[in-house]
Amino acid sequence: MKFRLLTPGPSPVPEETLLELARTVPYHRTAEFRQTLAEVTEDLKYVFRTQNSVLTLTSSGTGGMEAAVANVLPPGSKALCLISGRFGERWRNLCKAFGVEPVAVTVPYGQAVTPDQLKKALAEHPDAKAVLATFSETSTGVANDIEAYGKLVAPTPALLIIDTISGLGVMPCETDAWHIDINVTGSQKALMLPPGLAFVSVSDKAWKAIEANTQKRVFYFDLLKAKNVLAKDGDTPFTPAHTLIRALRHSLKRIRAEGIENIWKRHARLANAARAGVKGMGLELLAERPADGLTVAKMPAGIDSSVVLSKMEKQYGLKLANGQDTLKGKVVRLAHMGYIDQFEVLAGLAGLELVLLEMGVPLKPGSGLTAAQQSLAASIKPA
Amino acid sequence: MKFRLLTPGPSPVPEETLLELARTVPYHRTAEFRQTLAEVTEDLKYVFRTQNSVLTLTSSGTGGMEAAVANVLPPGSKALCLISGRFGERWRNLCKAFGVEPVAVTVPYGQAVTPDQLKKALAEHPDAKAVLATFSETSTGVANDIEAYGKLVAPTPALLIIDTISGLGVMPCETDAWHIDINVTGSQKALMLPPGLAFVSVSDKAWKAIEANTQKRVFYFDLLKAKNVLAKDGDTPFTPAHTLIRALRHSLKRIRAEGIENIWKRHARLANAARAGVKGMGLELLAERPADGLTVAKMPAGIDSSVVLSKMEKQYGLKLANGQDTLKGKVVRLAHMGYIDQFEVLAGLAGLELVLLEMGVPLKPGSGLTAAQQSLAASIKPA
Numbered sequence: 001m002k003f004r005l006l007t008p009g010p011s012p013v014p015e016e017t018l019l020e021l022a023r024t025v026p027y028h029r030t031a032e033f034r035q036t037l038a039e040v041t042e043d044l045k046y047v048f049r050t051q052n053s054v055l056t057l058t059s060s061g062t063g064g065m066e067a068a069v070a071n072v073l074p075p076g077s078k079a080l081c082l083i084s085g086r087f088g089e090r091w092r093n094l095c096k097a098f099g100v101e102p103v104a105v106t107v108p109y110g111q112a113v114t115p116d117q118l119k120k121a122l123a124e125h126p127d128a129k130a131v132l133a134t135f136s137e138t139s140t141g142v143a144n145d146i147e148a149y150g151k152l153v154a155p156t157p158a159l160l161i162i163d164t165i166s167g168l169g170v171m172p173c174e175t176d177a178w179h180i181d182i183n184v185t186g187s188q189k190a191l192m193l194p195p196g197l198a199f200v201s202v203s204d205k206a207w208k209a210i211e212a213n214t215q216k217r218v219f220y221f222d223l224l225k226a227k228n229v230l231a232k233d234g235d236t237p238f239t240p241a242h243t244l245i246r247a248l249r250h251s252l253k254r255i256r257a258e259g260i261e262n263i264w265k266r267h268a269r270l271a272n273a274a275r276a277g278v279k280g281m282g283l284e285l286l287a288e289r290p291a292d293g294l295t296v297a298k299m300p301a302g303i304d305s306s307v308v309l310s311k312m313e314k315q316y317g318l319k320l321a322n323g324q325d326t327l328k329g330k331v332v333r334l335a336h337m338g339y340i341d342q343f344e345v346l347a348g349l350a351g352l353e354l355v356l357l358e359m360g361v362p363l364k365p366g367s368g369l370t371a372a373q374q375s376l377a378a379s380i381k382p383a
Numbered sequence: 384m385k386f387r388l389l390t391p392g393p394s395p396v397p398e399e400t401l402l403e404l405a406r407t408v409p410y411h412r413t414a415e416f417r418q419t420l421a422e423v424t425e426d427l428k429y430v431f432r433t434q435n436s437v438l439t440l441t442s443s444g445t446g447g448m449e450a451a452v453a454n455v456l457p458p459g460s461k462a463l464c465l466i467s468g469r470f471g472e473r474w475r476n477l478c479k480a481f482g483v484e485p486v487a488v489t490v491p492y493g494q495a496v497t498p499d500q501l502k503k504a505l506a507e508h509p510d511a512k513a514v515l516a517t518f519s520e521t522s523t524g525v526a527n528d529i530e531a532y533g534k535l536v537a538p539t540p541a542l543l544i545i546d547t548i549s550g551l552g553v554m555p556c557e558t559d560a561w562h563i564d565i566n567v568t569g570s571q572k573a574l575m576l577p578p579g580l581a582f583v584s585v586s587d588k589a590w591k592a593i594e595a596n597t598q599k600r601v602f603y604f605d606l607l608k609a610k611n612v613l614a615k616d617g618d619t620p621f622t623p624a625h626t627l628i629r630a631l632r633h634s635l636k637r638i639r640a641e642g643i644e645n646i647w648k649r650h651a652r653l654a655n656a657a658r659a660g661v662k663g664m665g666l667e668l669l670a671e672r673p674a675d676g677l678t679v680a681k682m683p684a685g686i687d688s689s690v691v692l693s694k695m696e697k698q699y700g701l702k703l704a705n706g707q708d709t710l711k712g713k714v715v716r717l718a719h720m721g722y723i724d725q726f727e728v729l730a731g732l733a734g735l736e737l738v739l740l741e742m743g744v745p746l747k748p749g750s751g752l753t754a755a756q757q758s759l760a761a762s763i764k765p766a
Contacts, residue, residue, distance in 0.1 A: 007410045009622070021626075022405035025577050027390045027702050058579055059603065060441050062621040066603040075600070097602040188622065194408050196441055196579045196624035217458070217600055219480040220442065220449045238445040239392070239571065241579035241624070243404075319410050 006348045007321040008138050008166055008294040008335040010188040010195055014254060017192060020247040028242040034234035036246050041230070043252035047168060047191070047260060048183055050175035050201050055226045057198040058241040061165040061186030064198030065094055067221035068161045068182045069132075072206060074215040075099030077129045080121050080158070082113040082149075086139035086324050087163055091132035103128065109140045109327060112289040115148035122152060129209070130159040130181075136167030139324050141287040141296030141333065143171060150179035159206050165189060169255060170267045170293040170337050181206040187244065190267075190293065190338040192251035196241045202227070267292040270336040270345050273375040277349040278334075280371025281356065281363050286331050293337035296323075297352075300361055304329045311355045318351040342376055389731045390704040391521050391549055391677040391718040393571040393578055397637060400575060403630040411625040417617035419629050424613070426635035430551060430574070430643060431566055433558035433584050438609045440581045441624045444548040444569030447581030448477055450604035451544045451565045452515075455589060457598040458482030460512045463504050463541070465496040465532075469522035469707050470546055474515035486511065492523045492710060495672040498531035505539060512592070513542040513564075519550030522707050524670040524679030524716065526554060533562035542589050548572060552638065553650045553676040553720050564589040570627065573650075573676065573721040575634035579624045585610070650675040653719040653728055656758040660732040661717075663754025664739065664746050669714050676720035679706075680735075683744055687712045694738045701734040725759055 005012050026033065037056065044054040057063055069091075073079055076099060081092045083106040095102035105121050107113050118131065131153050135146050146162055153160040159181040164173055168183070169190030175183045180201070187197035202210070202223060210216075210224055220238065229237045255263060271292035275285060278297040286296040299305045305322055306329045312318040321333040334348050349368045356363055388395050409416065420439070427437040440446055452474075456462055459482060464475045466489040478485035488504050490496050501514065514536050518529050529545055536543040542564040547556055551566070552573030558566045563584070570580035585593070585606060593599075593607055603621065612620045638646060654675035658668060661680040669679040682688045688705055689712045695701040704716040717731050732751045739746055 003407060003409075005408060005410060010408050010411060010625070013408050018405045018407075022401045024386060024401075025388060025393050025396050025571075026386075027388060027704070028393060028578070029704075058441075058443050059446070060622040060624070063442070063603045069602075070600075094602050097605070098600050186622070188408075194624065194626040195411070195622045196627060217453075217481050219452075219477050220446045221603075222480070239443040239569070239578045241443070241577065241627075242393070243577040244579060244624075321410070321412075 001317040003317045003319065004344055004347060005319050006335050006340060006344060007319055008189070008333055008337065009186070011192070011335055011337050012339040013192050013194060014251060014339050017247045017250040020250055021243055025243060028239060029235065033242055036249055038234055040245055040248050040252060043256060044199055047252070047255060048175045048201050049173065049177065050183070052175065052201045052203050053227050054199055054201045055223060055230065056236065056240065056245060057200060057221065057226070058196065059198050060195055061163070061184060061198050062090065063221060064184035064186065064200045065090060065163055067200055067223055068184055069094045069098050069100065070218045070221055071210045071216055071223045072159060072161070072182065072213060073098060073100045073129055074213050077101070078103060078125060078127055079130045079132055080105060080118070080125060080128045082118060082131065082133040082144065084111060084113050084134060084140060084142050084144060085109055085137035087137055088134045091163070110142065110286045110288055112142050112144045115145055115152060118149055119152055122156060122158070128158050130161050132161050135162050135164040135173060136170065136291035136293050138166040138294065139327065141285070141290055141294050143167065143289055143291035146173070146180065147178045154179035159209055166293050166337065167291060169263060171291065172264050175201055187248065191248065192254070192338045193244060193248050196244045197248065267337065269376065269379060270342055271295065273342065273372040274334055274336050274345050274349070276375040277368040277372030281353055281368030294333050294335045296331050296333045298331055303356070303359060303361060305332050308332060308352070308355050308359065311358065312351045316351040316354070318348055320348060346372060384700040386700045386702065387727055387730060388702050389718050389723060389727065390702055391572070391716055391720065392569070394575070394718055394720050395722040396575050396577060397634060397722050400630045400633040403633055404626055408626060411622060412618065416625055419632055420619070421617055423628055423631050423635060426639060427582055430635070430638060431558045431584050432556065432560065433566070435558065435584045435586050436610050437582055437584045438606060438613065439619065439623065439628060440583060440604065440609070441579065442581050443578055444546070444567060444581050445473065446604060447567040447569065447583045448473060448546055450583055450606055451567055452477045452481050452483065453601045453604055454593045454599055454606045455542060455544070455565065455596060456481060456483045456512055457596050460484070461486060461508060461510055462513045462515055463488060463508060463511045465501060465514065465516040465527065466490070467494060467496050467517060467523060467525050467527060468492055468520035470520055471517045474546070493525065493669045493671055495525050495527045498528055498535060501532055502535055505535060505541070511541050513544050515544050518545050518547040518556060519553065519674035519676050521549040521677065522710065524674055524677050526550065526672050526674035529556070529563065530561045537562035542592055549676050549720065550674060552646060554674065555647050558584050570631065574631065575637070575721045576627060576631050579627045580631065650720065652759065652762060653725055654678065656725065656755040657717055657719050657728050657732070659758040660751040660755030664736055664751030677716050677718045679714050679716050681714055686739070686742060686744060688715045691715060691735070691738050691742065694741065695734045699734040699737070701731055703731060729755060
């Protein structure tokens with residue numbers, strides 16, 4: 001049986017990237033590695049759409065989120081946390097851990113935090129040092145409107161700090177044009193690498209805040225040190241996961257070859273097809289404002305998604321993700337990001353249909369598939 | 384030309400471990416991954432010689448060192464830092480970053496911190512919360528006497544926190560018998576994996592200190608959370624570098640198959656040969672109390688080790704490491720740890736001879752090699 005990874009992180013990794021990981025391990029303090037890091041940094045700037053520094057950290061994405069909070073926000077300061085799911089909650093938990101007062105703006109799972117909510121919170125808390133938000137909330141499949149947030153935050157002294165972990169390289173994300181001061185992403189989503197690296201872009205406004213923060217306790221995640229070592233030596237302060245960085249080059253070259261705008265279009269097309277597919281088989285989407293990297297479908301009454309997912313994996317080799325916390329058993333999460341193509345999305349939908357049929361859900365075989373295929377075919381112009 | 388990695392980290396990785404890294408990426412929240420993590424954790428306990436919890440962090444070894452300092456030591460507390468080189472300095476810098484007062488016990492590069500020095504410092508600073516030290520000081524090739532430290536620290540309230548990054552799996556290191564409260568190591572040395580993972584063992588005495596530390600600011604490196612999630616869910620709090628962990632299993636199986644005592648003997652034999660080799664070609668060792676994972680040789684007067692190393696790499700594909708900071712240009716560091724065998728040590732010595740000859744050093748070709756071979760042959764019993 002063929003295995004297909006259709007989870008919203010880790011997501012599949014191209015063959016040439018995987019094979020690079022099996023190559024002989026080099027030393028890391030060499031001109032060759034500095035060249036690799038410089039290339040990767042340039043290509044990341046291209047994906048981030050930024051002229052800002054982009055720093056590579058050896059950690060999961062959460063390490064990058066911690067770097068943002070720990071460097072920027074002194075203990076006792078206040079931050080607005082826009083929470084539309086579990087990863088928004090992570091911002092709040094990080095603030096608590098670092099002695100920062102989180103002001104939570106929370107919406108029910110499935111909804112996005114509206115720009116109006118942010119506007120109100122900014123007016124009520126003009127002393128907030130930062131706005132912490134999530135681009136693609138991987139737990140619910142919601143996309144938040146970061147562009148609108150940026151318009152509200154940019155004129156204030158607050159910094160806009162965004163977790164784009166499952167959104168960058170999927171949907172348009174304009175770090176500079178949207179005034180994202182710190183943009184944190186991870187390696188294991190649309191950047192098509194195994195987990196182990198986080199990437200953080202930092203604006204001039206954010207560097208000023210970091211330099212002014214005399215109360216920070218940072219060492220491993222010291223962004224200023226990382227920036228200075230990169231500028232001075234083209235290197236990292238501590239031994240990096242250099243074989244991952246070397247492999248990342250291949251995935252980034254693939255992104256540059258396709259072109260970021262084309263990648264955004266491709267993901268939008270896949271997302272439309274996935275949404276059409278789940279609706280076509282009679283399921284509802286959880287997200288009111290869905291992200292393009294994953295589709296989160298609610299299960300029909302009486303159907304436990306844990307059973308569905310277990311059958312999909314065991315019988316068909318299709319690995320989708322369950323809901324987390326209160327959503328566990330209630331939804332399935334189908335990824336269509338990075339190195340997942342249209343035919344794998346169709347495979348995921350087909351497997352879901354087969355399992356729901358087996359579990360007695362009244363469903364016409366092919367109803368989801370046909371709707372998805374119609375969506376995919378909409379971009380075909382017959383000769 | 385064949386490339387040979389003979390640097391004291393990253394060090395070479397066995398083929399089966401590398402090939403595992405090229406396998407299809409799995410999901411990480413699965414019974415299969417939990418099983419892998421459980422196996423790896425058990426095998427790490429075997430290498431650590433401990434019954435304590437061993438936690439796997441996605442970071443370089445420095446992240447593990449930070450975890451120790453940030454979890455255990457409240458700001459304003461005092462720690463003894465035993466400094467015999469650059470990595471001992473890292474403990475002091477970590478203390479400073481986390482508001483801990485470092486009391487430095489420093490020796491010149493090449494010397495070990497004696498147990499007497501520690502005894503005196505403990506007597507002068509009975510309020511020290513921890514003793515931070517380095518087992519194998521990778522910058523100088525010195526081995527510190529952790530067993531003796533343990534005897535001095537165990538009866539006190541202080542914790543013994545040791546960086547064993549380039550020593551664990553090389554020389555006898557008895558976490559429990561030597562009373563090491565927190566033992567920090569990394570993946571890219573004798574554990575035969577690329578960089579990207581740190582491993583931390585924590586004693587009951589250390590857990591009590593961590594639980595009592597109400598002023599800690601930790602999130603990504605929260606050891607208590609990592610312990611609880613591992614115990615409850617068999618998992619990690621954040622997305623781990625799971626493909627590295629899966630690959631680590633192969634390297635650890637190799638260690639178990641050989642047996643840790645045999646591995647210590649093998650490294651001692653290689654270290655003796657390397658030391659005999661450099662002495663045989665007329666060079667001096669930097670370390671008075673040399674570690675078994677690397678040999679640091681001083682260059683003859685007028686010979687710049689940067690030139691030697693560049694020639695060895697370009698002409699012979701032999702990658703050794705330079706000295707760091709003030710030792711740069713003055714020494715070469717030859718690794719014999721992990722997946723480096725006796726014939727590679729001989730290759731390293733042979734290449735060093737050839738380059739020194741080329742640079743005009745008066746030297747009998749084969750003098751180093753012969754001395755090394757005599758050392759290797761000492762364990763052969765003729766029939």
